[in-house]
Amino acid sequence: MKALASRDYAQDPIKAAETNVYREVSEVIEGNRLPIYGSTLSADILIAFVDRYYRCIGVQPNRNSYSVEELTYGLRVFLHLACLKYINIAPINSDAIYYIDLDDLNDFLIRSSLESSEQMRTPIYFIKAHNFPINTAFSSLQYLQAKRIRKIDRLFGIEDRI
Incomplete structure (x- = not known):
């Protein structure tokens, strides 16, 4: 995961975390990169x-x-x-x-x-x-x-x- 920007995290940590997780999940799904474990x-x-x-x-x-x-x-x-x-x-x-x-x-x-x-x-x-x-x-x-x-x-x- 990419590091959260400290300014974003300090201002609204929940929103920053949601945005980061949403971006990561979107990249996995859109790129068909879901590994099978x-x-x-x-x-x-x-x-x-x-x-x-x-x-x-x-x-x-x-x-x-x-x-x-x-x-x-x-x-x-x-x-x-x-x-x-x-x-x-x-x-x-x-x-x-x-x-x-x-x-x-x-x-x-x-x-x-x-x-x-x-x-x-x-x-x-x-x-x-x-x-x-x-x-x-x-x-x-x-x-x-x-x-x-x-x-x-x-x-x-x-x-x-x-």
């Missing part, structure tokens, strides 16, 4: 991701625990296949670069399945999510794998969710 935070982030995008990663929703192996498969294999399926029905883009919104992909997967064996194009694509910082899901998974954690549990039961 701890298995509990990582598990919570992944479970929230599963709750929202379970169709996109092929995982059964509303469970109290998930194996890291199935989440790894979902994020690294199933999500890729779902994106390719989604792109396969999209009009051909001249530059072959696509931006895929996870919410749109989720809606598409409600109406479609990945079971067909169509010949799929393999273009370059980027995934974004307006309602969830997707990079935190991948960072959380990477953290859990590095710590050799094999299973994560929901902190609160399904019935406790609002």
